[in-house]
Amino acid sequence: MASKSPVNRTAQPYEYRRRELVEPDWTRFPGWRTVSAQEWSSAQWQRSHCVKSAKQLHDVLGDLVPEEFYADLARDQQDHATMSMLLPPQMLNTMLTDVTTSSSIFTDPVRRYMLPVASDRLALWPSHPRASRDSLHEHDMWVAEGLTHRYPTKVLAELVSTCPQYCGHCTRMDLVGTSTPSVTKLKLAGKPVDRYAAMLDYLRAHPQIRDVVVSGGDVANVPWRQLESFLTHLLEIESIRDIRLATKALMGLPQHWLQPDVLEGMHRVAVRARRQGVSLAVHTHVNSVNSLTPAVAAAAKALLEAGVRDVRNQGVLLRGVNDSPGQLLDLSFALLDEAMITPYYLYMCDMIPASEHWRLPLSRAQELQHAIMGYLPGFATPRIVCDVPFVGKRWVHQAESYDPVRGISTWTKNYRTSIETSDDPGAGDYVYYDPIDTLPTAGQRWWGDQIESGRAS
Numbered sequence: 001m002a003s004k005s006p007v008n009r010t011a012q013p014y015e016y017r018r019r020e021l022v023e024p025d026w027t028r029f030p031g032w033r034t035v036s037a038q039e040w041s042s043a044q045w046q047r048s049h050c051v052k053s054a055k056q057l058h059d060v061l062g063d064l065v066p067e068e069f070y071a072d073l074a075r076d077q078q079d080h081a082t083m084s085m086l087l088p089p090q091m092l093n094t095m096l097t098d099v100t101t102s103s104s105i106f107t108d109p110v111r112r113y114m115l116p117v118a119s120d121r122l123a124l125w126p127s128h129p130r131a132s133r134d135s136l137h138e139h140d141m142w143v144a145e146g147l148t149h150r151y152p153t154k155v156l157a158e159l160v161s162t163c164p165q166y167c168g169h170c171t172r173m174d175l176v177g178t179s180t181p182s183v184t185k186l187k188l189a190g191k192p193v194d195r196y197a198a199m200l201d202y203l204r205a206h207p208q209i210r211d212v213v214v215s216g217g218d219v220a221n222v223p224w225r226q227l228e229s230f231l232t233h234l235l236e237i238e239s240i241r242d243i244r245l246a247t248k249a250l251m252g253l254p255q256h257w258l259q260p261d262v263l264e265g266m267h268r269v270a271v272r273a274r275r276q277g278v279s280l281a282v283h284t285h286v287n288s289v290n291s292l293t294p295a296v297a298a299a300a301k302a303l304l305e306a307g308v309r310d311v312r313n314q315g316v317l318l319r320g321v322n323d324s325p326g327q328l329l330d331l332s333f334a335l336l337d338e339a340m341i342t343p344y345y346l347y348m349c350d351m352i353p354a355s356e357h358w359r360l361p362l363s364r365a366q367e368l369q370h371a372i373m374g375y376l377p378g379f380a381t382p383r384i385v386c387d388v389p390f391v392g393k394r395w396v397h398q399a400e401s402y403d404p405v406r407g408i409s410t411w412t413k414n415y416r417t418s419i420e421t422s423d424d425p426g427a428g429d430y431v432y433y434d435p436i437d438t439l440p441t442a443g444q445r446w447w448g449d450q451i452e453s454g455r456a457s
């Protein structure tokens with residue numbers, strides 16, 4: 001009788017392996033050869049040594065990267081960038097962790113989205129014809145300056161329009177950061193004290209709102225006293241049951257969240273929240289496993305010890321950064337196992353100008369969601385969502401219809417936002433568009449015809 005050939009029952013598409021986090025040695029960069037551990041751990045030192053130009057980057061990296069890279073970067077800042085350059089040393093230090101060739105900088109996943117260069121952008125379709133500056137129409141849904149009321153029970157409070165770091169793909173490129181040669185930013189007109197008072201008045205007058213995302217920008221740029229005062233007022237409103245603080249700085253500038261006075265303040269707020277049965281959580285934004293270091297894990301754990309109920313990650317799905325199942329699972333396991341951060345959402349990149357080289361088609365997002373199922377605990381399996389203009393977050397498998405040739409998906413919703421007058425929340429289809437360069441030839445030709453006949457925008 002023929003014997004059965006042995007079957008390898010352990011081989012899986014993804015092999016889980018626990019990896020210890022490592023803080024890359026910053027003294028490998030010529031400009032930081034003499035920087036001490038004490039300086040590095042200071043939030044003040046980190047803020048005052050942020051890299052803001054190609055020249056400053058040159059001063060740090062020197063000839064570790066080719067000259068053509070600096071020229072490429074300067075060209076992007078001048079001609080294309082929607083966000084100005086602002087990179088804390090902590091974040092720059094998570095690039096080039098494995099310098100094997102002089103061109104590694106071009107393919108580095110953190111560099112790809114934090115330091116975009118002109119040669120990254122697509123020559124033929126750099127922007128989708130339906131892209132827009134405030135692609136989620138958050139500004140249209142402001143009920144007080146900076147307060148977006150989109151969902152029935154939740155609001156987004158933008159306390160500040162700056163961050164300690166600027167991401168190339170920022171969805172709030174309309175408002176966040178300083179102006180670039182290509183984009184003149186909107187400005188928040190009111191004084192913070194008046195704006196915060198107007199937000200709180202709206203929340204007091206609308207008890208159906210139970211959940212406030214306190215964001216920006218990044219709450220790490222709100223002076224702690226002001227932030228604590230705002231949170232304390234929020235906790236005085238009985239209808240508020242969930243408060244979520246949005247800060248990418250937990251990863252980009254963990255030194256901020258490790259400052260004793262900030263942790264003491266967070267403890268005061270967390271104790272009060274817990275006493276009242278209110279969930280206080282921190283949401284951060286990590287896109288690549290390379291960004292997770294012991295300092296980031298220490299900051300997340302310190303916030304949990306201060307009494308925050310959960311620290312969760314909301315990453316963005318980006319081409320060339322985290323667009324494979326292995327990259328997403330490596331990131332998710334590192335967040336969960338090494339930093340006690342819950343992988344929560346992965347957003348499809350929004351349809352802002354000059355972002356096509358980062359965006360992925362819906363079909364790829366659906367494949368990725370399928371590929372990462374079953375490895376992580378259910379509560380920590382990130383949901384890949386499309387933030388559909390005028391609708392909100394929808395799981396990528398919830399599209400009502402999808403034409404993968406033209407890259408057009410339609411979506412519906414079951415509630416009204418603050419700007420709709422129709423009584424029927426489902427009235428009308430809401431649309432998301434795939435990046436055109438990823439479409440088959442017939443789809444690209446169709447979009448070319450639309451543009452030529454003036455029907456594309």
Ligand code: SF4
Nearest residue numbers: 163166167170217248
């Ligand atoms: S941290 Fe968030 S708000 Fe700030 S630039 Fe990055 S994506 Fe935009």
